[in-house]
Amino acid sequence: xxxxxxxxxxxxxxxxxxxxxxxxxxxxxxxxxxxxxxxxxxxxxxxxxxxxxxxxxxxxxxxxxxxxxxxxxxxxxxxxxxxxxxxxxxxxxxxxxxxxxxxxxxxxxxxxxxxxxxxxxxxxxxxxxxxxxxxxxxxxxxxxxxxxxxxxxxxxxxxxxxxxxxxxxxxxxxxxxxxxxxxxxxxxxxxxxxxxxxxxxxxxxxxxxxxxxxxxxxxxxxxxxxxxxxxxxxxxxxxxxxxxxxxxxxxxxxxxxxxxxxxxxxxxxxxxxxxxxxxxxxxxxxxxxxxxxxxxxxxxxxxxxxxxxxxxxxxxxxxxxxxxxxxxxxxxxxxxxxxxxxxxxxxxxxxxxxxxxxxxxxxxxxxxxxxxxxxxxxxxxxxxxxxxxxxxxxxxxxxxxxxxxxxxxxxxxxxxxxxxxxxxxxxxxxxxxxxxxxxxxxxxxxxxxxxxxx
Amino acid sequence: xxxxxxxxxxxxxxxxxxxxxxxxxxxxxxxxxxxxxxxxxxxxxxxxxxxxxxxxxxxxxxxxxxxxxxxxxxxxxxxxxxxxxxxxxxxxxxxxxxxxxxxxxxxxxxxxxxxxxxxxxxxxxxxxxxxxxxxxxxxxxxxxxxxxxxxxxxxxxxxxxxxxxxxxxxxxxxxxxxxxxxxxxxxxxxxxxxxxxxxxxxxxxxxxxxxxxxxxxxxxxxxxxxxxxxxxxxxxxxxxxxxxxxxxxxxxxxxxxxxxxxxxxxxxxxxxxxxxxxxxxxxxxxxxxxxxxxxxxxxxxxxxxxxxxxxxxxxxxxxxxxxxxxxxxxxxxxxxxxxxxxxxxxxxxxxxxxxxxxxxxxxxxxxxxxxxxxxxxxxxxxxxxxxxxxxxxxxxxxxxxxxxxxxxxxxxxxxxxxxxxxxxxxxxxxxxxxxxxxxxxxxxxxxxxxxxxxxxxxxxxxxxxxxxxxxxxxxxxxxxxxx
Numbered sequence: 028x029x030x031x032x033x034x035x036x037x038x039x040x041x042x043x044x045x046x047x048x049x050x051x052x053x054x055x056x057x058x059x060x061x062x063x064x065x066x067x068x069x070x071x072x073x074x075x076x077x078x079x080x081x082x083x084x085x086x087x088x089x090x091x092x093x094x095x096x097x098x099x100x101x102x103x104x105x106x107x108x109x110x111x112x113x114x115x116x117x118x119x120x121x122x123x124x125x126x127x128x129x130x131x132x133x134x135x136x137x138x139x140x141x142x143x144x145x146x147x148x149x150x151x152x153x154x155x156x157x158x159x160x161x162x163x164x165x166x167x168x169x170x171x172x173x174x175x176x177x178x179x180x181x182x183x184x185x186x187x188x189x190x191x192x193x194x195x196x197x198x199x200x201x202x203x204x205x206x207x208x209x210x211x212x213x214x215x216x217x218x219x220x221x222x223x224x225x226x227x228x229x230x231x232x233x234x235x236x237x238x239x240x241x242x243x244x245x246x247x248x249x250x251x252x253x254x255x256x257x258x259x260x261x262x263x264x265x266x267x268x269x270x271x272x273x274x275x276x277x278x279x280x281x282x283x284x285x286x287x288x289x290x291x292x293x294x295x296x297x298x299x300x301x302x303x304x305x306x307x308x309x310x311x312x313x314x315x316x317x318x319x320x321x322x323x324x325x326x327x328x329x330x331x332x333x334x335x336x337x338x339x340x341x342x343x344x345x346x347x348x349x350x351x352x353x354x355x356x357x358x359x360x361x362x363x364x365x366x367x368x369x370x371x372x373x374x375x376x377x378x379x380x381x382x383x384x385x386x387x388x389x390x391x392x393x394x395x396x397x398x399x400x401x402x403x404x405x406x407x408x409x410x411x412x413x414x415x416x417x418x419x420x421x422x423x424x425x426x427x428x429x430x431x432x433x434x435x436x437x438x439x440x441x442x443x444x445x446x447x448x449x450x451x452x453x454x455x456x457x458x459x460x461x462x463x464x465x466x467x468x469x470x471x472x473x474x475x476x477x478x479x480x481x
Numbered sequence: 482x483x484x485x486x487x488x489x490x491x492x493x494x495x496x497x498x499x500x501x502x503x504x505x506x507x508x509x510x511x512x513x514x515x516x517x518x519x520x521x522x523x524x525x526x527x528x529x530x531x532x533x534x535x536x537x538x539x540x541x542x543x544x545x546x547x548x549x550x551x552x553x554x555x556x557x558x559x560x561x562x563x564x565x566x567x568x569x570x571x572x573x574x575x576x577x578x579x580x581x582x583x584x585x586x587x588x589x590x591x592x593x594x595x596x597x598x599x600x601x602x603x604x605x606x607x608x609x610x611x612x613x614x615x616x617x618x619x620x621x622x623x624x625x626x627x628x629x630x631x632x633x634x635x636x637x638x639x640x641x642x643x644x645x646x647x648x649x650x651x652x653x654x655x656x657x658x659x660x661x662x663x664x665x666x667x668x669x670x671x672x673x674x675x676x677x678x679x680x681x682x683x684x685x686x687x688x689x690x691x692x693x694x695x696x697x698x699x700x701x702x703x704x705x706x707x708x709x710x711x712x713x714x715x716x717x718x719x720x721x722x723x724x725x726x727x728x729x730x731x732x733x734x735x736x737x738x739x740x741x742x743x744x745x746x747x748x749x750x751x752x753x754x755x756x757x758x759x760x761x762x763x764x765x766x767x768x769x770x771x772x773x774x775x776x777x778x779x780x781x782x783x784x785x786x787x788x789x790x791x792x793x794x795x796x797x798x799x800x801x802x803x804x805x806x807x808x809x810x811x812x813x814x815x816x817x818x819x820x821x822x823x824x825x826x827x828x829x830x831x832x833x834x835x836x837x838x839x840x841x842x843x844x845x846x847x848x849x850x851x852x853x854x855x856x857x858x859x860x861x862x863x864x865x866x867x868x869x870x871x872x873x874x875x876x877x878x879x880x881x882x883x884x885x886x887x888x889x890x891x892x893x894x895x896x897x898x899x900x901x902x903x904x905x906x907x908x909x910x911x912x913x914x915x916x917x918x919x920x921x922x923x924x925x926x927x928x929x930x931x932x933x934x935x936x937x938x939x940x941x942x943x944x945x946x947x948x949x950x951x952x953x954x955x956x957x958x959x960x961x962x963x964x
Binding site for chain 2: 029061062063064065066067068069070071072073074075076077078079080096097098099100101102103105107108111112115116118119120121122123124127151152153155156157159160163172174175176178204205206208210212214216218284285286361362363397398399400401402403404405410411412414431433435458459460476477478479480481
């Protein structure tokens with residue numbers, strides 16, 4: 028199988044570093060084992076039992092007395108392949124321009140040990156088939172069709188370099204995603220995804236029940252006018268906004284290049300007092316690989332403290348350049364990408380979803396946003412569509428389903444108008460990748476600019 | 482290598498599979514990128530692995546593992562058996578078996594025509610071009626980021642099936658761009674050449690030479706700065722002439738994805754979304770005006786999806802999707818051909834590398850040219866209309882109806898010519914209304930093929946590449962929203 032034992036992986040990386048003739052060498056080994064099943068209305072439609080390896084060499088060579096750097100990767104751990112990859116990296120580095128003020132690769136670090144979740148690695152296709160049957164029967168009883176994905180993944184990452192740095196981490200992820208929908212032209216859907224590092228902790232029955240009930244409630248949606256509404260955004264909707272922010276605006280490179288609306292606003296109380304945002308790959312609900320692309324430990328990093336922006340995430344390069352601490356959020360180097368958040372966690376508040384809804388005289392309940400994309404970086408204006416069940420709230424109660432709407436809104440402006448924060452954290456992702464932990468939010472004056480007929 | 486794929490197929494059949502196919506893929510890439518004077522991207526990834534697909538009682542299983550040829554000999558029996566086991570263990574949850582359309586086992590070779598092998602061009606020459614082009618974007622102090630990028634890809638694939646297919650294909654493509662980002666006057670604006678994120682074409686380094694990155698770079702810098710000082714495109718309803726690169730994206734999002742039969746059948750509804758189209762739309766739905774003719778063509782010159790066969794071994798084809806405005810065709814694989822009322826697959830099945838099972842994909846899809854000369858079209862267009870081009874951002878709903886695109890720049894038509902520059906033109910609409918509002922398409926000399934190297938679909942996510950050809954076209958009654 029693809030995943031090597033910790034000792035074997037570390038030994039392999041160190042051995043490769045020692046064989047390199049470069050002035051400095053960094054080797055990263057990533058091993059993945061993945062099993063998934065997609066299903067549609069007639070049952071399993073696709074499945075895979077697959078494994079992969081990636082070995083990356085980052086080298087620095089001296090040409091005319093100056094250091095130059097490059098990277099090359101290969102997809103096997105076979106000696107011939109790895110040797111050829113090292114040669115490619117060495118050749119590429121000959122053509123790089125001299126590094127300006129190069130700092131040696133980082134040295135020894137302490138990385139807390141992490142272990143894979145055995146139940147997640149061992150979850151079988153027969154068990155997945157059983158979940159599919161359960162979901163399809165429940166949807167069928169509700170007069171609905173269903174589709175979704177069940178996936179169990181285990182991966183490890185190991186890094187060693189010529190300065191003595193060794194880092195090893197592992198990560199397991201199990202997910203169950205379900206969409207229940209009405210056949211035909213109505214466009215009625217409801218979706219849910221639950222995620223945990225341990226597959227045994229996924230509450231499948233509850234996820235199925237909630238999804239089917241929501242799809243039933245979403246039937247016969249009514250037209251709704253675009254405009255500004257108070258909204259209750261469920262965690263999957265909040266995740267799209269936070270991930271949008273993480274792509275653009277919370278990293279040191281965008282900050283330095285004036286491409287973030289938070290530029291020059293460190294310490295300023297921009298958002299409501301209750302808003303606290305951290306990046307935390309160590310969170311117990313969703314632990315990730317605890318180091319970045321250069322093996323620097325990824326620190327739990329405060330980004331917004333009681334409404335005040337506290338500064339961007341950094342990597343070794345940007346920390347030195349801006350005189351900040353290295354928070355360990357760098358990409359594998361060399362890379363044109365700057366540091367970016369890896370696992371945003373928006374702190375929970377004190378209100379249940381029912382209480383958030385009860386505080387809305389006339390508004391909308393949004394479960395999910397779709398295809399959220401950046402329109403205007405300086406103001407962090409995003410646009411996207413609602414999906415998965417959108418409902419009218421009147422007099423503090425959910426009264427009826429409505430057609431989907433397009434929002435066009437500045438995330439900074441939206442977060443300044445947060446008027447309530449839910450008390451339950453959920454792991455949620457969005458179409459373009461990434462996951463966050465966040466609660467539901469109530470936001471005033473959220474701007475919708477057009478609608479659909481479904 | 483062919484023998485190895487055949488052995489994998491035999492192993493899957495021996496295990497009990499009713500059907501099996503296997504693909505060994507060797508993927509070589511070179512990615513170079515200069516940003517603000519430094520070579521920030523210099524990577525050369527290589528992959529080699531096998532993916533085996535097995536069917537048992539009408540249920541798919543797939544397994545994949547990496548390895549060079551010598552190692553593949555050892556691992557492929559295990560990979561084939563794992564594919565079979567997945568199919569066998571999931572079969573009990575199928576309500577109805579999957580049935581594949583007829584296809585004979587083709588045997589053949591396909592190689593992308595290449596004039597200059599891009600991997601043989603000296604690294605020094607490629608990096609020097611990128612450095613010079615990037616440096617030339619910094620023509621004004623307001624340019625905060627210059628970027629230039631070169632991406633090369635060579636995919637060699639050996640494919641066999643239990644129906645006798647034995648195929649070998651070598652697909653080569655190049656991509657490049659130079660982009661300037663300016664920050665001034667409270668705005669951040671960018672301009673890129675030849676297209677946002679790069680122009681990607683199948684073929685060799687000859688395409689990169691023709692892109693003239695160095696010649697275009699100063700103009701990118703000037704235009705990015707000019708955009709920062711330009712007024713924002715105002716809201717309102719206008720006539721729009723859409724340039725080729727943005728039109729390519731419009732085709733991709735509002736014709737390409739809705740015409741994928743797996744979306745129509747709900748197989749993507751949990752993630753990327755479904756489609757507003759129903760199977761019965763074929764031959765019946767007026768998708769656009771009589772000026773709108775869209776053609777799928779996997780033999781398109783320089784297309785990223787130009788190949789001999791798809792990943793199910795179905796030969797490349799050319800077929801109409803919209804004919805004089807009427808919707809007439811879907812994209813299908815062997816599983817979904819019958820849902821489109823057809824006996825054979827259209828050959829739209831593709832997988833990302835060896836690691837993924839194939840899914841239905843948009844092939845090369847182009848808006849066929851019309852009869853207008855661009856200058857004549859501008860002269861025929863009222864003052865205040867907008868000439869819009871350059872991709873900046875996009876969004877479309879899960880059924881591909883309501884879209885909103887923000888472009889890099891617009892020029893107000895004045896006296897039959899492009900006049901005042903406007904920043905952040907953002908238009909929105911609904912798919913059928915938009916295409917029905919098309920009243921002119923420019924002629925073949927303005928037709929250009931644009932590559933899409935990053936089409937995401939599937940869950941888990943896979944990336945595919947395809948191209949869209951287009952000449953500028955005019956659309957009436959387009960709604961612009963203020964950014």
